[in-house]
Amino acid sequence: MKKFLNNPENFLKESLSGLGKAHRDLLQVHFDPTFVTRKSINSDKVILVSGGGSGHEPLHAGLIGHGMLDAACPGHVFTSPTPDQMMAAVDFCKPNKGALFIVKNYSGDVMNFEMAAEMTSYENASILVNDDAAVIDSSYTTGKRGVAGTVIVEKIVGSLAENGGDLKSCVDLGNEVNQRCSSIGVALSSCTIPEAGKPTFDIEDDQIEFGVGIHGEPGRRREQIRPAQTIVKDMIEAIIEDFKGKNLALSNNTELLMIVNGFGGTPLSELYLIYENACEILSGYQLNVVRSLVGNYTTALDMEGASVTLCILNDRIKNHWDAPVHTASLRWGV
Amino acid sequence: MDILKYIALIDHAINENESEIEGLDRAIGDGDHFINLKRGITAILSMTDQLSTMTVSEQFKMIGMKVLSTVGGASGPLFATFFLEMGKHITDSKPSLQIIAEAFSKAVDGIKQRGKSDVGQKTMLDVLIPVAAKFQELASSNMSTQEIAADINHFAIDCAHKTKDMLPTKGRSSGLGERALGHMDPGAKSCQVMISAVCQHIQGE
Numbered sequence: 049m050k051k052f053l054n055n056p057e058n059f060l061k062e063s064l065s066g067l068g069k070a071h072r073d074l075l076q077v078h079f080d081p082t083f084v085t086r087k088s089i090n091s092d093k094v095i096l097v098s099g100g101g102s103g104h105e106p107l108h109a110g111l112i113g114h115g116m117l118d119a120a121c122p123g124h125v126f127t128s129p130t131p132d133q134m135m136a137a138v139d140f141c142k143p144n145k146g147a148l149f150i151v152k153n154y155s156g157d158v159m160n161f162e163m164a165a166e167m168t169s170y171e172n173a174s175i176l177v178n179d180d181a182a183v184i185d186s187s188y189t190t191g192k193r194g195v196a197g198t199v200i201v202e203k204i205v206g207s208l209a210e211n212g213g214d215l216k217s218c219v220d221l222g223n224e225v226n227q228r229c230s231s232i233g234v235a236l237s238s239c240t241i242p243e244a245g246k247p248t249f250d251i252e253d254d255q256i257e258f259g260v261g262i263h264g265e266p267g268r269r270r271e272q273i274r275p276a277q278t279i280v281k282d283m284i285e286a287i288i289e290d291f292k293g294k295n296l297a298l299s300n301n302t303e304l305l306m307i308v309n310g311f312g313g314t315p316l317s318e319l320y321l322i323y324e325n326a327c328e329i330l331s332g333y334q335l336n337v338v339r340s341l342v343g344n345y346t347t348a349l350d351m352e353g354a355s356v357t358l359c360i361l362n363d364r365i366k367n368h369w370d371a372p373v374h375t376a377s378l379r380w381g382v
Numbered sequence: 383m384d385i386l387k388y389i390a391l392i393d394h395a396i397n398e399n400e401s402e403i404e405g406l407d408r409a410i411g412d413g414d415h416f417i418n419l420k421r422g423i424t425a426i427l428s429m430t431d432q433l434s435t436m437t438v439s440e441q442f443k444m445i446g447m448k449v450l451s452t453v454g455g456a457s458g459p460l461f462a463t464f465f466l467e468m469g470k471h472i473t474d475s476k477p478s479l480q481i482i483a484e485a486f487s488k489a490v491d492g493i494k495q496r497g498k499s500d501v502g503q504k505t506m507l508d509v510l511i512p513v514a515a516k517f518q519e520l521a522s523s524n525m526s527t528q529e530i531a532a533d534i535n536h537f538a539i540d541c542a543h544k545t546k547d548m549l550p551t552k553g554r555s556s557g558l559g560e561r562a563l564g565h566m567d568p569g570a571k572s573c574q575v576m577i578s579a580v581c582q583h584i585q586g587e
Contacts, residue, residue, distance in 0.1 A: 101454075124454055126412055126413075127418060127454040127455040130451045155456040159460070160454065163459055244404075244413050244417065246408075248412060249408065265412050266558050266561060
């Protein structure tokens with residue numbers, strides 16, 4: 049393992065301190081327990097609190113700011129944060145209109161947020177994000193995982209909350225956006241957790257993991273590397289299958305938001321190549337991509353690979369996407 | 383009931399099994415199970431002075447809250463629930479074996495509810511639920527404490543091995559499907575290691 053590292057145990061603290069200093073105009077970083085908040089808190093809006101294991105940066109702390117999150121609770125790398133962090137974040141923000149927890153669907157995150165929701169004295173509600181098309185949902189599984197669609201949910205609900213939406217309407221819109229998002233990822237290499245010091249999974253040089261999760265957890269199949277066009281075609285098909293499974297109709301009037309997300313180890317040039325190939329394939333389905341985001345937004349540390357997320361827009365969701373946002377990692381309209 | 387002694391034994395046993403637990407978790411999990419266990423145990427051991435002046439019930443509760451705030455992941459709330467429930471049901475400082483078995487069973491029930499999971503899903507519950515039932519059965523038999531400990535030790539090892547043939551339907555490895563066959567569940571393994579550590583010590587007493 050080769051990483052910029054001092055003591056693995058201090059990795060998170062040093063990294064978060066750096067984030068706080070680099071964005072001192074936007075963020076405050078708190079320790080013991082660890083949480084990050086906006087520099088100035090508006091307690092009179094619905095307070096959006098997200099969180100999850102670290103290693104997915106800029107998720108979630110990089111998405112705190114006007115028009116998006118109010119607070120984020122980073123756990124240890126790939127490990128859910130603990131309830132005391134969420135409770136401290138809510139206490140700090142003193143929500144007068146309630147707190148909304150945005151949680152990715154992993155058993156650890158779900159349980160820790162659930163315990164925080166039970167123990168906090170503030171009114172609260174939760175949205176569970178589960179946009180990963182790779183895991184076939186059934187009553188026998190933990191369910192689909194929450195991946196890059198989380199960025200879209202946080203942006204859209206963030207805009208509604210900023211514009212005075214109440215807790216109930218934020219929950220409803222968040223659930224609707226989650227339902228309209230579908231993602232699939234492919235890994236070319238493993239990631240390495242700093243504290244573990246060795247790759248999370250073994251993969252041959254000429255192999256890829258199709259349907260990988262954002263912790264390097266396996267997806268649908270291990271297979272031979274092949275031309276990007278054919279991989280992207282399979283990714284788009286998996287997403288379209290998933291939309292069908294969710295009974296979401298696609299027509300030639302359908303407007304899409306597409307995120308091509310890097311997992312941390314893939315250059316932007318390759319992400320744009322994926323974007324190009326995806327657009328070509330989608331035009332074959334007569335589907336229009338009208339909004340885009342290309343870059344590293346939901347990473348898996350240093351893993352090479354990428355995911356594609358499609359979100360079926362409507363005018364309301366499109367307007368909230370376009371609304372001003374000012375965070376460390378997403379900024380427009382301000 | 384000397385909880386601190388058992389925690390020290392568990393710490394030792396977990397360290398001895400580091401490579402196996404980590405290997406299983408890298409194969410079918412996400413590679414952080416050992417780190418999380420270690421963080422929880424270290425946090426508990428750092429409270430030894432405070433804990434030593436408390437009642438057994440208070441000790442369990444304090445350990446539960448510490449685990450809840452330090453471990454994270456899925457194992458944090460699950461183990462925390464176990465300790466908090468133990469603290470609720472063991473109020474005596476010298477509880478009988480039946481009371482311990484009863485409390486253990488209720489604590490495992492708490493894990494089951496928190497994780498919305500059950501036996502046969504390739505998780506820690508595939509060791510904990512059968513062991514809890516076995517423990518209750520043996521605690522009301524005429525066997526000696528040493529014999530019971532020996533039985534439970536072997537039974538826990540068998541239960542952990544049986545997860546090899548199970549398809550994962552809950553937890554981190556559920557995305558793997560058939561690829562997880564042949565691997566023991568890392569959570570089942572670590573629970574067995576902890577149970578065996580305590581049982582083997584009691585056997586030798």
